[in-house]
Amino acid sequence: MTLDLMKDARIRIIIGHYGSGKTEFAVNYAMLLSQQTSNVAICDLDIVNPYFRSREKASLLESNGVTVISGARGHNANLDVPMVSPSILAPIQNEEMQVILDVGGDAVGARILARFAAYFKPGAYDMFFVLNANREQTQDAQGVISHIRNIEDTVGCKVTGIINNTHLLRESGLEDVLKGQKLADEVSKLLNIPIRYISSLEKVTRQLPNDLEGQVFPIKMYMREDWM
Amino acid sequence: MAKVLMKGNEAIGAAAIKAGCKYFFGYPITPQNELPEYMSKEMPKVGGVFLQAESEVAAINMVYGAAGAGARVMTSSSSPGIALKQEGITYIAGAELPCVIVNIVRGGPGLGGIQPAQSDYNQVTRGGGNGDYKLLVYAPANLQEMVDLMQEAFDAADYYRNPVMMVGDGMIGQMMEPIEFKESVSRFELPLKDWATTGTKGQRKPNIINSLALDPAELEKHNIHLQEKYSAMKENEVKYEAYNLENAEVVIVAYGTTSRIVRNAIIDLKEQGINVGLIRPITLWPFPEKAFDLIPSDCKAVLSVEMSMGQMIDDIKIAVNGRYPVHFYGRSGGMIPTPEGVMNKVKELVGGAK
Numbered sequence: 001m002t003l004d005l006m007k008d009a010r011i012r013i014i015i016g017h018y019g020s021g022k023t024e025f026a027v028n029y030a031m032l033l034s035q036q037t038s039n040v041a042i043c044d045l046d047i048v049n050p051y052f053r054s055r056e057k058a059s060l061l062e063s064n065g066v067t068v069i070s071g072a073r074g075h076n077a078n079l080d081v082p083m084v085s086p087s088i089l090a091p092i093q094n095e096e097m098q099v100i101l102d103v104g105g106d107a108v109g110a111r112i113l114a115r116f117a118a119y120f121k122p123g124a125y126d127m128f129f130v131l132n133a134n135r136e137q138t139q140d141a142q143g144v145i146s147h148i149r150n151i152e153d154t155v156g157c158k159v160t161g162i163i164n165n166t167h168l169l170r171e172s173g174l175e176d177v178l179k180g181q182k183l184a185d186e187v188s189k190l191l192n193i194p195i196r197y198i199s200s201l202e203k204v205t206r207q208l209p210n211d212l213e214g215q216v217f218p219i220k221m222y223m224r225e226d227w228m
Numbered sequence: 229m230a231k232v233l234m235k236g237n238e239a240i241g242a243a244a245i246k247a248g249c250k251y252f253f254g255y256p257i258t259p260q261n262e263l264p265e266y267m268s269k270e271m272p273k274v275g276g277v278f279l280q281a282e283s284e285v286a287a288i289n290m291v292y293g294a295a296g297a298g299a300r301v302m303t304s305s306s307s308p309g310i311a312l313k314q315e316g317i318t319y320i321a322g323a324e325l326p327c328v329i330v331n332i333v334r335g336g337p338g339l340g341g342i343q344p345a346q347s348d349y350n351q352v353t354r355g356g357g358n359g360d361y362k363l364l365v366y367a368p369a370n371l372q373e374m375v376d377l378m379q380e381a382f383d384a385a386d387y388y389r390n391p392v393m394m395v396g397d398g399m400i401g402q403m404m405e406p407i408e409f410k411e412s413v414s415r416f417e418l419p420l421k422d423w424a425t426t427g428t429k430g431q432r433k434p435n436i437i438n439s440l441a442l443d444p445a446e447l448e449k450h451n452i453h454l455q456e457k458y459s460a461m462k463e464n465e466v467k468y469e470a471y472n473l474e475n476a477e478v479v480i481v482a483y484g485t486t487s488r489i490v491r492n493a494i495i496d497l498k499e500q501g502i503n504v505g506l507i508r509p510i511t512l513w514p515f516p517e518k519a520f521d522l523i524p525s526d527c528k529a530v531l532s533v534e535m536s537m538g539q540m541i542d543d544i545k546i547a548v549n550g551r552y553p554v555h556f557y558g559r560s561g562g563m564i565p566t567p568e569g570v571m572n573k574v575k576e577l578v579g580g581a582k
Contacts (some may be wrong), residue, residue: 019404051402080258134233168406227492
């Protein structure tokens with residue numbers, strides 16, 4: 001089944017626990033979306049952590065036609081201050097743009113979204129919670145729900161989909177994804193939020209059974225150098 | 229135990245707590261902030277204490293106090309913050325107190341930048357504080373190794389009554405990797421801390437923690453005693469990895485994250501018919517001098533690859549002792565060497581591609 005990312009709401013907000021793989025998913029999503037439409041913008045809203053942010057892949061994204069918005073002083077400023085470019089409002093307000101908001105980890109990282117919450121009207125946005133069941137704090141339903149609730153309370157809007165992105169980097173296997181799917185399923189039923197995508201390396205997605213909830217989203221590791 | 233995915237800074241915290249660390253004093257600085265944040269959440273759960281001090285100087289002196297009272301204690305910072313701690317570190321070494329200091333290195337000099345670097349090599353191996361003291365310095369290359377070394381770091385600190393430094397470049401602090409927390413048995417027989425200021429209860433004379441000795445003869449005697457400890461560390465605590473040294477035309481010396489980049493370059497060079505070896509110091513002090521005796525006699529050159537501007541060259545030259553020419557390739561300021569850059573330097577040394 002081919003992925004049609006245009007079926008998602010115009011504004012896609014990617015949130016989750018630190019290190020769940022939000023940025024990797026967001027960059028992969030932007031790369032695929034740029035093949036399906038023009039006018040794609042990715043906004044790197046991570047003001048919590050200065051490492052492994054989507055702005056590091058700005059030249060790759062831009063060469064694929066994606067507009068990249070990050071700090072007010074450019075992608076490479078490396079300033080350790082909570083500063084966001086004012087131009088983020090352009091793609092959020094422009095109904096012609098397809099937008100991905102790559103947000104920092106946890107509720108702390110999501111706080112910045114509250115400033116834009118007025119634009120996140122039901123139906124106009126998707127807020128995807130990226131779930132990695134191999135992360136220390138999101139290994140059970142209680143941990144995941146606590147993160148979802150904290151982020152929702154901070155932002156002021158609801159999560160609309162779960163992304164099962166359970167992995168162990170290069171050591172990821174089928175069992176990791178299935179473990180994550182079981183947890184995603186449990187959370188999905190408890191909170192009545194659908195599982196929207198199952199993202200994993202292509203070598204793993206090829207082995208997935210086809211009766212799982214959510215569309216399979218094969219990803220590449222853009223954020224991780226070969227030697228890591 | 230199943231593997232979990234952790235960020236380096238969190239993993240250091242988890243490993244320290246597992247190693248019995250009960251007190252953490254620190255002050256924020258990028259790129260190690262997740263470590264105090266983790267400790268602030270986790271320390272109370274194990275009956276420990278997390279305290280954010282008003283400065284790095286305050287934090288290291290709190291470490292001095294807790295260590296003097298016999299507690300397992302840790303602090304962490306990044307390069308300029310470690311520079312601020314140096315006075316406390318030399319006091320702790322002088323007073324013979326055990327503690328673990330984590331340094332997640334960023335670009336320098338001065339405030340420098342917040343991206344990864346290894347430019348604290350001199351700061352951690354030559355002291356930075358005054359006097360004839362040494363730190364035992366570990367520089368793991370991946371998160372599993374760092375977690376595995378943490379128990380040993382605390383044990384060695386207690387055994388030698390000396391500060392131990394755990395060094396990671398910014399990448400080690402920030403990267404995510406799968407980790408398994410293994411049960412380990414201490415290789416040290418740890419003596420009772422009968423020197424600690426735990427209260428006399430009227431049963432004994434007070435213990436005194438001090439680094440001041442106004443009598444020169446007494447201070448010299450103390451220095452000789454310290455040197456004996458450092459000799460024992462040189463004898464017993466050296467750790468390194470030797471990789472692909474057999475028939476190596478060039479031997480690269482690299483530690484931490486840089487050694488991983490070098491390893492990729494070595495694999496690619498082998499496919500091109502160039503055989504390159506790696507000596508990876510796991511302890512920066514004591515430096516693994518004996519590893520250099522394993523280099524084949526017809527090796528053309530030894531190459532230091534660093535995320536700094538050649539700070540390790542002196543130690544390499546001492547270890548090489550004139551047997552091979554020593555060259556350097558490095559990046560600095562937060563720039564990370566690439567396997568291609570390393571390969572090009574090696575090709576230059578062996579006289580072009582084969």
